[in-house]
Amino acid sequence: MTIIKVKELYRNKANFINKKIEVAGWIRSVRGSKTFGFLVINDGSFFENLQIVYDDSINNFEEVSKLSVGTAIIISGTLVETPNAKQPFEVKAENIHIEGKSSPDYPLQKKRHSFEYLRTIAHLRPRTNTFSAVFRVRSLIAYAIHQFFMERNFVYVHTPIITGSDCEGAGEMFRVTTLDIEGDKKVDKSKDFFGKETNLTVSGQLNVETYAMAFGNVYTFGPTFRAENSNTTRHAAEFWMIEPEIAFADLEDDMILAEEMLKYIINFVLENAPEEMKFFNDFVDKGLLDRLNNVVNSEFKKITYTKAIEILQENNDNFDYKAEWGNDLQTEHERYLTENVFKCPVFVTDYPKDIKAFYMRLNDDGKTVAAMDLLVPGVGEIIGGSQREERYNILVQRMKDCSLNEEDYWWYLDLRKYGGTRHAGFGLGFERAIMYITGMSNIRDVIAFPRTVNNLEF
Amino acid sequence: MTIIKVKELYRNKANFINKKIEVAGWIRSVRGSKTFGFLVINDGSFFENLQIVYDDSINNFEEVSKLSVGTAIIISGTLVETPNAKQPFEVKAENIHIEGKSSPDYPLQKKRHSFEYLRTIAHLRPRTNTFSAVFRVRSLIAYAIHQFFMERNFVYVHTPIITGSDCEGAGEMFRVTTLDIEGDKKVDKSKDFFGKETNLTVSGQLNVETYAMAFGNVYTFGPTFRAENSNTTRHAAEFWMIEPEIAFADLEDDMILAEEMLKYIINFVLENAPEEMKFFNDFVDKGLLDRLNNVVNSEFKKITYTKAIEILQENNDNFDYKAEWGNDLQTEHERYLTENVFKCPVFVTDYPKDIKAFYMRLNDDGKTVAAMDLLVPGVGEIIGGSQREERYNILVQRMKDCSLNEEDYWWYLDLRKYGGTRHAGFGLGFERAIMYITGMSNIRDVIAFPRTVNNLEF
Numbered sequence: 001m002t003i004i005k006v007k008e009l010y011r012n013k014a015n016f017i018n019k020k021i022e023v024a025g026w027i028r029s030v031r032g033s034k035t036f037g038f039l040v041i042n043d044g045s046f047f048e049n050l051q052i053v054y055d056d057s058i059n060n061f062e063e064v065s066k067l068s069v070g071t072a073i074i075i076s077g078t079l080v081e082t083p084n085a086k087q088p089f090e091v092k093a094e095n096i097h098i099e100g101k102s103s104p105d106y107p108l109q110k111k112r113h114s115f116e117y118l119r120t121i122a123h124l125r126p127r128t129n130t131f132s133a134v135f136r137v138r139s140l141i142a143y144a145i146h147q148f149f150m151e152r153n154f155v156y157v158h159t160p161i162i163t164g165s166d167c168e169g170a171g172e173m174f175r176v177t178t179l180d181i182e183g184d185k186k187v188d189k190s191k192d193f194f195g196k197e198t199n200l201t202v203s204g205q206l207n208v209e210t211y212a213m214a215f216g217n218v219y220t221f222g223p224t225f226r227a228e229n230s231n232t233t234r235h236a237a238e239f240w241m242i243e244p245e246i247a248f249a250d251l252e253d254d255m256i257l258a259e260e261m262l263k264y265i266i267n268f269v270l271e272n273a274p275e276e277m278k279f280f281n282d283f284v285d286k287g288l289l290d291r292l293n294n295v296v297n298s299e300f301k302k303i304t305y306t307k308a309i310e311i312l313q314e315n316n317d318n319f320d321y322k323a324e325w326g327n328d329l330q331t332e333h334e335r336y337l338t339e340n341v342f343k344c345p346v347f348v349t350d351y352p353k354d355i356k357a358f359y360m361r362l363n364d365d366g367k368t369v370a371a372m373d374l375l376v377p378g379v380g381e382i383i384g385g386s387q388r389e390e391r392y393n394i395l396v397q398r399m400k401d402c403s404l405n406e407e408d409y410w411w412y413l414d415l416r417k418y419g420g421t422r423h424a425g426f427g428l429g430f431e432r433a434i435m436y437i438t439g440m441s442n443i444r445d446v447i448a449f450p451r452t453v454n455n456l457e458f
Numbered sequence: 459m460t461i462i463k464v465k466e467l468y469r470n471k472a473n474f475i476n477k478k479i480e481v482a483g484w485i486r487s488v489r490g491s492k493t494f495g496f497l498v499i500n501d502g503s504f505f506e507n508l509q510i511v512y513d514d515s516i517n518n519f520e521e522v523s524k525l526s527v528g529t530a531i532i533i534s535g536t537l538v539e540t541p542n543a544k545q546p547f548e549v550k551a552e553n554i555h556i557e558g559k560s561s562p563d564y565p566l567q568k569k570r571h572s573f574e575y576l577r578t579i580a581h582l583r584p585r586t587n588t589f590s591a592v593f594r595v596r597s598l599i600a601y602a603i604h605q606f607f608m609e610r611n612f613v614y615v616h617t618p619i620i621t622g623s624d625c626e627g628a629g630e631m632f633r634v635t636t637l638d639i640e641g642d643k644k645v646d647k648s649k650d651f652f653g654k655e656t657n658l659t660v661s662g663q664l665n666v667e668t669y670a671m672a673f674g675n676v677y678t679f680g681p682t683f684r685a686e687n688s689n690t691t692r693h694a695a696e697f698w699m700i701e702p703e704i705a706f707a708d709l710e711d712d713m714i715l716a717e718e719m720l721k722y723i724i725n726f727v728l729e730n731a732p733e734e735m736k737f738f739n740d741f742v743d744k745g746l747l748d749r750l751n752n753v754v755n756s757e758f759k760k761i762t763y764t765k766a767i768e769i770l771q772e773n774n775d776n777f778d779y780k781a782e783w784g785n786d787l788q789t790e791h792e793r794y795l796t797e798n799v800f801k802c803p804v805f806v807t808d809y810p811k812d813i814k815a816f817y818m819r820l821n822d823d824g825k826t827v828a829a830m831d832l833l834v835p836g837v838g839e840i841i842g843g844s845q846r847e848e849r850y851n852i853l854v855q856r857m858k859d860c861s862l863n864e865e866d867y868w869w870y871l872d873l874r875k876y877g878g879t880r881h882a883g884f885g886l887g888f889e890r891a892i893m894y895i896t897g898m899s900n901i902r903d904v905i906a907f908p909r910t911v912n913n914l915e916f
Binding site for chain 1: 461463465482483484485501502503528529530532557558559560561564565579580581582584585589590593594596597600601604608611613614615616617618619620621622630632633634635636637639640642644645647651652653654656658665668669671672673674675680681683685695696698705706848869870872873874875876877878879880905906907909911912913914915916
């Protein structure tokens with residue numbers, strides 16, 4: 001007999017009621033008496049559990065009654081409705097096959113565990129309600145992103161993970177090497193695997209721009225790395241990033257794309273994981289569903305950085321860091337703008353060139369660049385993007401100003417020599433998006449096996 | 459006016475014929491005369507090009523006639539049918555806006571370039587027919603894989619890239635470090651970013667097994683790394699891999715999944731990239747479409763390794779390496795089996811335990827393990843998988859036999875202590891699959907910016 005998934009039972013109940021079925025899963029709880037008992041199992045296909053009722057007509061009644069939480073079992077029996085119970089149905093077991101036993105020292109007994117503790121058993125935590133929900137939603141968001149771009153005929157590009165250049169100086173990098181660094185001899189860079197110094201990528205953007213100049217609309221979705229010694233709830237050394245890049249497009253087009261994408265992802269998750277989202281709203285972040293519904297139903301606002309600074313300065317007394325033209329916005333500023341001033345997502349545009357990367361397009365004022373950050377209530381910045389500098393001479397000048405070596409970027413400059421176009425793009429930190437959509441507040445709790453400073457297990 | 463994509467014109471021609479439209483793209487060729495001319499452009503949205511006809515009624519006729527290949531232009535004009543020409547339609551230009559000029563030294567003039575040469579301009583090669591086709595198909599295969607698993611309710615897991623253990627000893631690893639390895643002082647491992655030695659992953663399998671024991675059906679799709687000094691057409695230091703893992707499942711289920719997945723991907727590409735696939739069949743690999751159609755229409759065969767050796771030994775005179783029980787199959791053996799003996803894809807199962815990894819399930823004979831390799835005509839092995847050893851004691855013994863340190867695998871062993879189940883999985887090298895489906899014969903030509911020994915540019 002084919003094993004039926006619990007999700008199937010919930011979604012297509014009518015096909016199975018009063019029929020003989022086989023189900024399989026891991027025991028979440030056991031309640032036994034002398035002649036009958038209840039098992040609650042979860043099979044991982046669905047957020048909800050399935051109740052199994054059994055009695056001493058099964059051939060291993062004694063053994064089943066003593067099973068530990070975590071045990072894997074396969075049950076054959078009949079699915080019956082339970083109109084007076086919380087759950088819609090249960091399985092009346094005729095046979096319970098013990099697939100793999102657990103033990104009384106199983107770390108996930110039926111009680112609440114702290115997220116901190118669960119991080120130490122990251123190999124088991126997806127078996128809990130919270131992490132089952134987090135990692136299913138993570139998977140769904142990933143799919144929503146691919147579907148969004150595929151529906152729009154974007155080409156998915158795998159930009160390289162091992163890279164030879166720091167590119168934009170976006171942060172501290174990890175070095176990648178096959179040299180014997182523990183020996184006594186001084187290392188010889190030219191003997192390294194690639195014949196030179198190599199690092200883990202901090203962004204695929206410069207690489208993917210080359211593909212935007214061939215396919216028009218492209219995106220990356222892959223891991224990126226920062227070797228920053230920051231022990232916060234929002235930083236990890238290894239995280240995934242989505243970076244679309246669009247040709248024959250300007251900052252306005254870029255913002256339209258970002259808004260459509262974010263709304264698409266949220267709608268996708270609300271539709272495809274209603275049980276998980278209700279759980280997050282009930283137990284993790286009370287206002288979550290209201291906040292997300294507000295985002296999908298509002299038209300995102302726009303304001304220039306210069307105008308934003310004026311508004312913020314009226315409230316400078318209440319900020320730890322005073323807002324001032326020329327400085328980057330702090331999270332407190334960002335949240336004030338999106339939560340108090342606009343009460344909805346807002347794009348801040350046209351930042352001072354000196355606080356932004358060299359590749360962002362210089363505006364006609366000579367002082368600002370065509371950059372945009374998307375701020376959302378509850379978080380602050382979630383997306384950062386820009387129109388790219390397509391003018392060869394201005395780009396070279398900006399690289400000089402930033403002390404970058406032109407020769408390292410010969411191929412990037414080539415794009416401006418051979419049919420350059422207006423183009424733009426943005427980056428979305430995948431884990432930031434998951435945190436935003438689930439309400440989870442620590443990045444370690446949305447990555448299966450997180451890597452942070454001094455912390456690498458599993 | 460909104461820029462219309464060339465793909466739209468081809469797919470929904472009727473909506474645009476005799477209408478005013480705006481299109482944009484890069485010039486592939488220019489043919490001008492004194493009073494009129496033709497431009498062929500490609501906009502990256504579609505494999506096929508679009509012809510533009512213009513005459514001296516446009517205001518920049520002289521300038522347009524002198525444009526170099528590669529120039530980016532935006533054209534407004536009327537789409538008209540061309541019943542007597544090769545192409546179905548062309549645009550009669552009323553205005554040609556020059557978005558970004560190219561120059562006469564543009565490296566991609568309208569002639570054939572060798573793949574070797576094009577690798578040196580990897581930032582421009584997606585603008586050629588071949589690489590436009592390769593990287594669009596790559597993107598489609600990636601999407602097909604996600605769609606296949608999502609339709610089956612699998613959870614997509616991002617296993618870690620930076621890892622603390624060699625895991626299965628699958629190959630040479632890259633070390634990841636933030637230590638100053640070029641200084642004079644001996645490095646202190648404990649001062650490294652993670653407080654210990656770390657490497658780039660060679661496989662996500664062991665990590666993803668933990669999620670299979672929670673969600674039932676899961677898969678990974680991410681980059682993996684091998685620091686092997688092998689300069690072949692089939693090896694790269696950085697490549698992507700797909701690794702599904704299924705619980706309450708055995709080797710038979712694993713083979714069913716592998717067969718369904720491969721057929722699904724091929725069908726998806728045949729349906730969604732017919733122009734590209736025709737191009738590959740015509741210009742890259744003559745028998746390609748026949749071969750792929752044979753795969754999707756045949757039922758894959760199965761044979762044990764032991765039986766395969768018997769068959770191969772009858773033909774040993776014709777092999778460079780003689781087939782012998784206990785040795786791994788060579789590519790010549792694999793291709794003989796799938797091309798000459800079976801003439802269709804074939805699973806070889808139950809390999810000697812000594813040539814396979816420690817985690818593969820020991821068969822009752824004590825000599826072989828429940829492994830499977832899928833061999834396909836034209837390539838040989840394309841998928842490798844196994845049922846995993848779920849029995850704690852046997853797994854520990856196998857680890858001892860392989861000189862692995864139990865303590866390093868405490869979390870992997872935990873899976874066998876707390877509700878272990880029969881489970882199985884396999885690995886598909888993403889680039890191998892692309893090569894197989896496109897007929898491209900060098901892995902460097904299916905990776906945007908390939909990384910191989912002594913070779914890292916861009």
